Amino acid sequence: MPRVSAQYRDARRAHILAAARRCFVRDGFHQTSMQDLVREAGMSSGAVYRYFASKDEMIVAIAEENLDQIVAIVRESVAGGADLGEALAAALEFASKRHAEDGFAAIALVVWSEALRNPVLAARLRDSFDAAGQELAETARASSNGVKLAPDVLATTLLCVLPGYLLQAAIRGPDAVAPIPDGVRALFPSGR
Amino acid sequence: MPRVSAQYRDARRAHILAAARRCFVRDGFHQTSMQDLVREAGMSSGAVYRYFASKDEMIVAIAEENLDQIVAIVRESVAGGADLGEALAAALEFASKRHAEDGFAAIALVVWSEALRNPVLAARLRDSFDAAGQELAETARASSNGVKLAPDVLATTLLCVLPGYLLQAAIRGPDAVAPIPDGVRALFPSGR
Incomplete structure (x- = not known):
């Protein structure tokens, strides 16, 4: 072609x-x-x-694009030597930038709600959560951050911040979430 | 009457x-x-x-009930002397218990998506996030947890874990989120 x-x-x-x-x-x-x-x-x-x-194909395509981008940001940050907090903060800041451009956080809310009834969407959400969690767990294993927690539990717990960030960015706007990336950075000093 | x-x-x-x-x-x-x-x-x-x-009145009533219960759990935990991590973990565990009974986490996803178009719902979400955040910030001020972060930023960042927890409970089920309350507890030792 x-x-x-x-x-x-x-x-x-x-x-x-x-x-x-x-x-x-x-x-x-x-x-x-x-x-x-x-x-x-x-x-x-x-x-x-x-x-x-169908609309179903469209919402799956939109979710895939968003999720792949988030996972890519985490992966690049980790590859570039970022610690756990920095990698997550980079993903949050990327999400805010994209939200300003085209409502990234709002479409995430639509995707989550729709995933309750669309198994393809739900599977994509699970896969992306797994992929991002594995990247973060790898970083958690490599750094000594003073938190007495198995790396995968630490990564899973941390990753939960992302949806709350998106929810607030969509419902309250960018100012409400502005301090959170620095909050995440401060919570997880790498000790590297 | x-x-x-x-x-x-x-x-x-x-x-x-x-x-x-x-x-x-x-x-x-x-x-x-x-x-x-x-x-x-x-x-x-x-x-x-x-x-x-209308259905709008019903979804607002459902959201109010859920949100008031979460804020009450945080408030009671704080009043009972719980530290920041413990108060949030109690809210997460309450949400899981309610989710097993009547799909608490799933209805939360429906509420968030609907809040994009329903200003009454959006205002309730904001108010409840504020109330829970203030309770947590109060606890953060009272405890020395070794995190170099303003109490309100710490509380806001922490509170972001809740929606991620609910999203995963709804999409992946109870087993996937089971380690997270202990994760939250370990992340925020009170030092009291």
């Missing part, structure tokens, strides 16, 4: 998902129809259906 | 809310109609409407 065509497809796909994010955050997942999405994307319905057969 | 009548009203109200919890968790908030709720409650629609004029 010619390169320009793959690029074109990626751009169209991203364009549709951006429209879907706006609709789901503004109107809710179930109050948005495929017709609404077609209108928001400004494309023909045939063009939209070529990429996504 | 005679006491038996107030008791009767409270019981009927609780009966309707229990039916609403089941419907919202099983089918989702927007896929549940008032007609579905009337059927689930096994009452006449006139009887249900006497207590709640």
Whole structure:
């Protein structure tokens, strides 16, 4: 397949998902129809259906993009020598940046609620939580942080901060969560 | 008003809310109609409407009940001399107990998503987060826990664990979150 065509497809796909994010955050997942999405994307319905057969496929694609990005940030931070607190703080700050751009935290709330009824979404959430938790546990094993806790329990407990951060960013806004990354950094000194 | 009548009203109200919890968790908030709720409650629609004029009123009432209970647990723990970690762990364990009874964690996910579009719900979430945070900050001020962090930042950061705990309890089940209360306890030794 010619390169320009793959690029074109990626751009169209991203364009549709951006429209879907706006609709789901503004109107809710179930109050948005495929017709609404077609209108928001400004494309023909045939063009939209070529990429996504249903709203379910769209919310899964949006969740995958978000979750993969969070896991990648944690992985890069750990690879770059960050300690546990720093790696999580980097993920929180990335989430805030993305939230300012396109409502990242709000779409996360929609995804969680929808995961109660969509097993594909639920499985993706579980996998991403596992992946991020394993990265953090690796870091916890490598650092001596003075916390008397098994590295995987420490990582699992820490990772719980992320959804609370996203919930507050979505409901109270960026100012309310601004001190939290530094809070996470201070809670988990690496001792490296 | 005679006491038996107030008791009767409270019981009927609780009966309707229990039916609403089941419907919202099983089918989702927007896929549940008032007609579905009337059927689930096994009452006449006139009887249900006497207590709640809309699904919005029901979800707000459910959220208020849940949030008030969490804040009360934190408050009681603090009053009983618990340190920061212990007070939060008590709230997490209470949430797990309630989740086993009636899907407490799952309804929390529905509430968060709905709060994006319902300002009354959003305000209740903010107020409850503030109240729980203030209780925890009070405890943080009273204890010397070795963490170099302003008490309110420490409390705010800590409180973020709760939504992550509820999300995982709802999506992965009780076993996945079982180690977290002890994790929270270990992270925040009081030094009292």
